[in-house]
Amino acid sequence: MERRSFLPRSSSLSTLLPTSDEKYYLPRSVQQKRRFKLRTLLGHCFYRRVILWILAALALLILGLSTTSENGLRRERLLELVQSRPYEETHDVSEHVVEEEAIVTGSRREKVMVVTSSEKAPPPAWREGMPYWLRFKHLDGFFVGLKALVPAREYQPEHPRKPGEGSPFPLTISYTGLPTPTPYVPHPDYESEKYTAEHHEAQPCYLDKAKQIPVPEVYAYDGIIQGQSEPVLGSHNLLGLRDDVCFDRFGRYGPYGLGYTFEEGGVEVGMDTERTGNEVVWEKTGKINYDTIDWAEAQARCLDANKKRFRDPADKDQPSTTTSSGKGSGSGKAKQDGSKQGAQEDPTFVHSERPKKKIGRTAVVVRAYTGYQWTHHAVLNFRAMISELSLRSGGEYTVHFLLHVRDGNEAIWADPITAQRILDDNIPPEFHGLCTMWSEDQMRLIYPGGFGRSFSNPSSGSIHGVYRSAHMPLQYFALNHPEYDHFWNWELDMRWLGNYYELFDRLGNWGREQSRVGAWERSSKYYIPRYHGDWANFTSLVHNETAASGRPAVFGPVSFPGRVPLRSEASGESFIPRSCATRADPSCGVGEDADLITLNPLFDAEDSGWVFASDVTGYNTALPPPPRRCAIVTASRLSRRLLGVMHEENWRLHNSMFTEMFPASVALHRGLKAVYAPHPVFVDREWELAAVDKAFNGGRDHTSGGRGSPFDLRNEHNHKGTSWYYHSEFAGLLWRRWLGYAQYDGRGPNGGRSGEGTLRGGKVEEERASSTGRMCLRSMLVHPIKWEHPSELEDL
Numbered sequence: 075m076e077r078r079s080f081l082p083r084s085s086s087l088s089t090l091l092p093t094s095d096e097k098y099y100l101p102r103s104v105q106q107k108r109r110f111k112l113r114t115l116l117g118h119c120f121y122r123r124v125i126l127w128i129l130a131a132l133a134l135l136i137l138g139l140s141t142t143s144e145n146g147l148r149r150e151r152l153l154e155l156v157q158s159r160p161y162e163e164t165h166d167v168s169e170h171v172v173e174e175e176a177i178v179t180g181s182r183r184e185k186v187m188v189v190t191s192s193e194k195a196p197p198p199a200w201r202e203g204m205p206y207w208l209r210f211k212h213l214d215g216f217f218v219g220l221k222a223l224v225p226a227r228e229y230q231p232e233h234p235r236k237p238g239e240g241s242p243f244p245l246t247i248s249y250t251g252l253p254t255p256t257p258y259v260p261h262p263d264y265e266s267e268k269y270t271a272e273h274h275e276a277q278p279c280y281l282d283k284a285k286q287i288p289v290p291e292v293y294a295y296d297g298i299i300q301g302q303s304e305p306v307l308g309s310h311n312l313l314g315l316r317d318d319v320c321f322d323r324f325g326r327y328g329p330y331g332l333g334y335t336f337e338e339g340g341v342e343v344g345m346d347t348e349r350t351g352n353e354v355v356w357e358k359t360g361k362i363n364y365d366t367i368d369w370a371e372a373q374a375r376c377l378d379a380n381k382k383r384f385r386d387p388a389d390k391d392q393p394s395t396t397t398s399s400g401k402g403s404g405s406g407k408a409k410q411d412g413s414k415q416g417a418q419e420d421p422t423f424v425h426s427e428r429p430k431k432k433i434g435r436t437a438v439v440v441r442a443y444t445g446y447q448w449t450h451h452a453v454l455n456f457r458a459m460i461s462e463l464s465l466r467s468g469g470e471y472t473v474h475f476l477l478h479v480r481d482g483n484e485a486i487w488a489d490p491i492t493a494q495r496i497l498d499d500n501i502p503p504e505f506h507g508l509c510t511m512w513s514e515d516q517m518r519l520i521y522p523g524g525f526g527r528s529f530s531n532p533s534s535g536s537i538h539g540v541y542r543s544a545h546m547p548l549q550y551f552a553l554n555h556p557e558y559d560h561f562w563n564w565e566l567d568m569r570w571l572g573n574y575y576e577l578f579d580r581l582g583n584w585g586r587e588q589s590r591v592g593a594w595e596r597s598s599k600y601y602i603p604r605y606h607g608d609w610a611n612f613t614s615l616v617h618n619e620t621a622a623s624g625r626p627a628v629f630g631p632v633s634f635p636g637r638v639p640l641r642s643e644a645s646g647e648s649f650i651p652r653s654c655a656t657r658a659d660p661s662c663g664v665g666e667d668a669d670l671i672t673l674n675p676l677f678d679a680e681d682s683g684w685v686f687a688s689d690v691t692g693y694n695t696a697l698p699p700p701p702r703r704c705a706i707v708t709a710s711r712l713s714r715r716l717l718g719v720m721h722e723e724n725w726r727l728h729n730s731m732f733t734e735m736f737p738a739s740v741a742l743h744r745g746l747k748a749v750y751a752p753h754p755v756f757v758d759r760e761w762e763l764a765a766v767d768k769a770f771n772g773g774r775d776h777t778s779g780g781r782g783s784p785f786d787l788r789n790e791h792n793h794k795g796t797s798w799y800y801h802s803e804f805a806g807l808l809w810r811r812w813l814g815y816a817q818y819d820g821r822g823p824n825g826g827r828s829g830e831g832t833l834r835g836g837k838v839e840e841e842r843a844s845s846t847g848r849m850c851l852r853s854m855l856v857h858p859i860k861w862e863h864p865s866e867l868e869d870l
């Protein structure tokens with residue numbers, strides 16, 4: 075991509091900075107109260123990082139002599155922006171289901187507890203019109219606490235179970251005391267001989283300029299809570315994610331400020347929850363004072379120290395791998411973590427004076443928007459993301475906020491003071507330097523001209539609007555950032571319960587190892603390990619089903635009436651690697667980075683009943699619409715070349731499709747490598763596995779697409795009890811219980827739904843002597859998290 079021609083405003087604007095008007099770079103007056111209503115609309119924005127660094131440097135320079143007052147102001151600024159009120163559980167939590175007795179074995183005083191189900195009413199008989207899944211009983215194991223931690227080999231899941239296997243409930247647990255967590259490091263061992271033999275040395279990074287504050291480690295417990303369910307959709311093991319450890323709230327977020335006061339530099343949330351034995355997470359680093367941290371500067375310093383490890387975008391010939399995958403060294407006796415080196419070993423360089431491998435870099439682009447109500451929990455989440463992905467990887471990843479300025483009347487391009495005001499009003503100061511602003515008007519400028527008719531436009535939105543074309547600003551962002559090979563599109567209301575590096579690194583590795591043969595067909599189906607068997611069996615099953623369907627498997631670019639070639643296609647280039655000489659060779663695409671990694675299946679939108687399936691623009695409406703694939707939830711990794719092709723489809727061919735459908739369909743049309751990564755998704759009920767398969771793979775030819783799709787408006791309710799879907803009810807409930815706040819458990823006489831049932835969990839319940847303690851969950855993605863602290867409910 076010719077980036078030069080698209081650089082509108084970096085150096086020119088920095089010369090406009092009024093160097094003497096320092097007061098404009100101070101945080102806004104703390105007296106001025108501002109409240110933002112949380113809006114669920116997705117948002118975004120564009121600004122030059124360089125300028126912000128200059129701004130931040132200026133502010134620091136000027137305020138150099140009065141750092142304490144600056145810190146105070148920063149803190150108050152943050153408080154003003156996020157405002158969380160003190161919270162007390164006003165409802166008495168329900169009666170307990172735990173009985174306890176103490177037994178003395180020798181000198182050891184061991185306690186034994188019996189945990190029974192809290193389902194008050196038996197599951198109702200199915201009635202006409204009632205969603206099928208509501209007839210299944212709720213699962214209890216998620217909510218059992220740390221006293222029930224057992225080694226992985228003793229673990230027995232409540233669900234799914236093999237036929238004939240009994241439920242571990244009522245659960246009998248015996249314990250002598252709370253277990254202790256240990257640091258959890260999923261990064262490669264950068265100091266190992268193996269690593270340094272192949273890669274340039276990694277320099278450690280720090281939170282501060284003086285290199286006094288090391289980046290903390292997350293803590294995990296070695297083991298699993300007895301009886302907790304396994305994921306039903308997807309798998310830890312398949313993707314190389316550890317499934318033999320669990321995380322509690324303090325191990326996960328304590329290092330970033332959960333559980334200690336503002337005076338100590340924390341965010342003060344989590345102190346209103348049960349917290350026995352949480353001090354251990356601060357033993358190594360102390361309670362870190364985050365008041366003065368500037369994350370953009372920390373990332374820049376880290377990258378600078380590690381520059382030579384990474385591929386230089388100007389040098390195309392360097393050997394490169396996308397990640398520096400190595401063996402994680404998590405707590406305890408780590409079992410093989412599944413991350414493989416295989417595909418990256420290049421025998422060409424295995425002799426004495428071999429050049430060291432350079433690593434490709436990845437941007438994580440978080441879609442922020444003006445009006446978003448920041449909270450302390452959200453701040454913690456992004457501190458964790460930056461620390462784990464960027465600072466602890468020595469700059470392999472960089473986190474950016476693409477800030478959508480929704481008011482088109484704001485002169486963000488003309489006036490740096492306006493831009494600064496928007497940051498002050500909308501983004502916590504510690505993240506200002508990560509922001510790039512954009513607006514829909516800007517997209518009209520970048521992608522001018524008529525886009526032609528749409529087959530349908532159910533939302534009646536503009537083609538340049540964020541709702542229908544959320545990727546436009548990401549495409550433009552990629553053009554302006556040639557230093558990255560891949561771009562994660564991420565949203566504010568997603569959380570990863572675990573270490574972010576483990577998630578993104580393993581997904582990238584897994585995507586690279588996948589064959590292109592049958593990839594579109596496998597990706598169109600939810601993988602249910604306990605039902606489909608291992609991945610080889612699943613691959614064989616999909617192969618057989620495809621053969622039985624009578625439809626040819628997708629391989630390479632698809633042709634369709636009215637297809638217009640890309641410029642590269644017209645000049646004879648192709649995205650198909652040389653290893654793909656025949657469409658039967660399973661090594662085709664193995665070792666090739668995926669252009670698109672999605673977190674839900676890539677389903678055929680045709681006849682799927684998905685509301686926006688025909689929101690297709692720019693193609694000849696006299697012909698049938700082109701073939702389409704779609705993945706719900708826009709969180710996904712896109713390669714530079716995929717974004718480049720989408721850019722050309724937009725500006726040159728004036729082709730577009732509804733947001734969730736555009737990247738996948740472009741990849742399909744142009745022969746790019748796309749995979750759905752079956753990450754672990756949990757369900758709240760004891761589904762029969764055949765029913766899971768029927769509900770989630772009930773589309774055409776046993777896929778998730780076409781007629782009968784789970785994404786049909788009438789079928790989407792099936793996702794409400796899962797941990798990952800845009801309208802999931804379970805994700806928020808589980809997450810807030812894990813954070814330590816009482817929630818209505820959703821268990822009621824009509825099968826139970828969100829908001830029904832009894833108030834369970836929270837401080838009062840978890841602190842009772844008869845409680846099993848605070849929750850500890852295996853790693854998982856949760857979405858949507860619309861609120862976290864109970865006081866936020868009043869703002870909704």
Ligand SMILES: *[C@@H]1O[C@H](CO)[C@@H](O)[C@H](O)[C@H]1NC(C)=O
Pocket residue numbers: 605606607608611612615
């Ligand atoms: C392979 O998959 C089929 C179809 O889902 C299933 O019936 C069979 O039990 C699986 N085999 C194994 C070994 O898991």
Ligand SMILES: *[C@@H]1O[C@H](CO)[C@@H](O)[C@H](O)[C@H]1NC(C)=O
Pocket residue numbers: 611612614615618
């Ligand atoms: C697919 O078909 C082959 C040949 O009929 C059979 O051997 C194999 O077991 C089938 N795979 C699955 C998972 O059913």
